[in-house]
Amino acid sequence: MQDAIGPDQFFQRALAEGEILLPKCDDCGAYHFFPRVLCPHCHGAAISWKQAGGKGRVHTTTVVRRKPERGGDYNVCVVELDEGVRMMSRVEGIAPGEVVIDMPVTAFVGEAEGVPAVLFKPSEG
Amino acid sequence: MTTELRGKSAIVGTGHAGFGEAHGLTAYDVMAQSALAALGDAGLNLSDVDGLFCTMMEDSMPALMAAEYLGIQPRFIDGTMSGGSSFVNYLTSATMALDAGLCDVALIVYGSNQRTASGRLVTASRPPAYEAPYNPRYPISAYAMAAARHMHEYGTTREQLADVAVAARAWAQRNPEAFERGPLTREDVLGARMVGDPLTVRDCCLVTDGGGAIVMVHADRARDFPKAPVYVLGSAAESSHRQISQMKDFTVTAARASGARAFAAAGVTPADIQAVELYDAFTINTILFLEDLGFCAKGEGGAFVEGGRIAPGGVLPVNTNGGGLSCVHPGMYGIFTVIEAARQIRGDAPGIQLKDIDLALAHGNGGVLSSQVTAILGSQNTL
Numbered sequence: 216m217q218d219a220i221g222p223d224q225f226f227q228r229a230l231a232e233g234e235i236l237l238p239k240c241d242d243c244g245a246y247h248f249f250p251r252v253l254c255p256h257c258h259g260a261a262i263s264w265k266q267a268g269g270k271g272r273v274h275t276t277t278v279v280r281r282k283p284e285r286g287g288d289y290n291v292c293v294v295e296l297d298e299g300v301r302m303m304s305r306v307e308g309i310a311p312g313e314v315v316i317d318m319p320v321t322a323f324v325g326e327a328e329g330v331p332a333v334l335f336k337p338s339e340g
Numbered sequence: 341m342t343t344e345l346r347g348k349s350a351i352v353g354t355g356h357a358g359f360g361e362a363h364g365l366t367a368y369d370v371m372a373q374s375a376l377a378a379l380g381d382a383g384l385n386l387s388d389v390d391g392l393f394c395t396m397m398e399d400s401m402p403a404l405m406a407a408e409y410l411g412i413q414p415r416f417i418d419g420t421m422s423g424g425s426s427f428v429n430y431l432t433s434a435t436m437a438l439d440a441g442l443c444d445v446a447l448i449v450y451g452s453n454q455r456t457a458s459g460r461l462v463t464a465s466r467p468p469a470y471e472a473p474y475n476p477r478y479p480i481s482a483y484a485m486a487a488a489r490h491m492h493e494y495g496t497t498r499e500q501l502a503d504v505a506v507a508a509r510a511w512a513q514r515n516p517e518a519f520e521r522g523p524l525t526r527e528d529v530l531g532a533r534m535v536g537d538p539l540t541v542r543d544c545c546l547v548t549d550g551g552g553a554i555v556m557v558h559a560d561r562a563r564d565f566p567k568a569p570v571y572v573l574g575s576a577a578e579s580s581h582r583q584i585s586q587m588k589d590f591t592v593t594a595a596r597a598s599g600a601r602a603f604a605a606a607g608v609t610p611a612d613i614q615a616v617e618l619y620d621a622f623t624i625n626t627i628l629f630l631e632d633l634g635f636c637a638k639g640e641g642g643a644f645v646e647g648g649r650i651a652p653g654g655v656l657p658v659n660t661n662g663g664g665l666s667c668v669h670p671g672m673y674g675i676f677t678v679i680e681a682a683r684q685i686r687g688d689a690p691g692i693q694l695k696d697i698d699l700a701l702a703h704g705n706g707g708v709l710s711s712q713v714t715a716i717l718g719s720q721n722t723l
């Protein structure tokens with residue numbers, strides 16, 4: 216069992232390979248996030264992994280104000296994916312203050328604090 | 341708490357210490373000074389305490405550390421850590437323990453030296469794993485995102501948020517115990533340094549030192565003490581999440597459930613409450629809790645607080661000591677909502693003393709709008 220991995224490690228390993236996988240309950244069919252050993256909706260323990268569609272909307276957002284010499288202001292937001300799950304993240308490619316609630320965004324795998332992370336950019340068109 | 345526990349316990353002593361800056365003192369020193377003040381108020385000694393209800397921002401077993409420091413050997417302890425709401429939550433466990441005979445004198449106590457120790461807002465825990473990489477600034481980023489969503493859904497304005505801070509300051513200006521008593525206008529709040537949009541530094545609670553303590557006994561002997569007893573008529577809790585990204589509706593807190601149960605246990609309604617003490621870590625909190633506790637409808641909190649309506653002389657007295665925004669905020673503020681509510685009922689509030697207060701509400705918030713605990717306190721007349 217030394218190579219057994221739990222849901223957190225499974226998610227992180229896929230992320231390191233550039234893939235965003237979401238846990239989906241076999242019993243009730245609902246997605247959840249963050250990954251865990253049971254479904255928080257129906258409490259079933261049979262969970263499968265599905266490729267995330269990558270589309271979502273900004274549910275809420277803030278700008279963390281930081282002195283320019285320490286890197287300047289940055290965005291922190293909560294995105295709701297089309298699969299119905301929410302995650303904290305940030306929108307890149309536009310000024311942090313231009314991120315607005317309900318803005319359509321697309322996920323990509325980038326880096327945050329030196330680790331692979333799900334990030335978002337404004338959706339095209 | 342259920343109706344069977346209504347009025348079964350009473351607060352017979354309150355105390356505090358180290359408000360503002362407690363130079364040279366540790367958090368446990370401030371805790372102990374607060375305990376002595378509350379016991380003195382009740383005419384009791386530390387050796388009378390056999391129930392201890394405590395958590396601190398320091399170390400992993402704070403209730404044990406506090407008991408050791410105080411030189412007591414309690415037969416009942418509760419160190420449940422639900423953030424700043426913990427101390428309102430202890431009203432329930434203390435009432436249960438007193439009513440079951442598990443202890444006779446319950447001491448609820450807290451202390452912090454976070455201002456002089458570090459000069460910044462210390463949080464008791466590391467950010468959760470699925471949020472930490474994005475560097476949210478805790479706790480403000482969480483409350484900022486709740487405020488942003490409330491503004492988006494209900495048209496709540498930054499001016500209305502600012503008016504919460506202005507009202508808190510107006511109460512604090514009349515309270516000699518309050519830390520910030522200088523003038524504060526809506527324009528001052530709006531023009532202050534932005535720290536996490538849409539919140540400026542004046543939308544945020546103070547960072548101070550300070551401690552507080554409450555002594556409780558069973559109602560059967562509550563009239564044997566120097567001060568008029570303040571009875572716990574109802575208290576109830578509900579927790580909804582730990583990480584802000586997991587909050588289901590950013591505009592509705594678990595205070596809706598905790599409030600409804602506390603009111604049901606006490607057998608009163610929001611219209612009966614004469615003084616409201618809310619955990620105002622940020623200006624959005626006051627608006628959310630006024631809505632969720634039923635003082636106004638969802639989405640109307642902004643209009644409810646606008647233009648001095650919760651300030652002295654307004655329609656509803658809210659945070660009559662100046663709150664966490666202007667009186668004191670030593671890391672966790674919850675215990676001070678109970679202390680101010682009790683003092684308003686006893687008639688010895690440090691600042692503006694409202695007239696003939698029989699019913700007051702204290703509401704604690706913990707984590708990032710995660711844990712909500714509501715308590716309704718009453719005078720002898722309400723039994």
Ligand SMILES: [Zn+2]
Pocket residue numbers: 240241242243244245254255256257258259
């Ligand atoms: Zn399920």
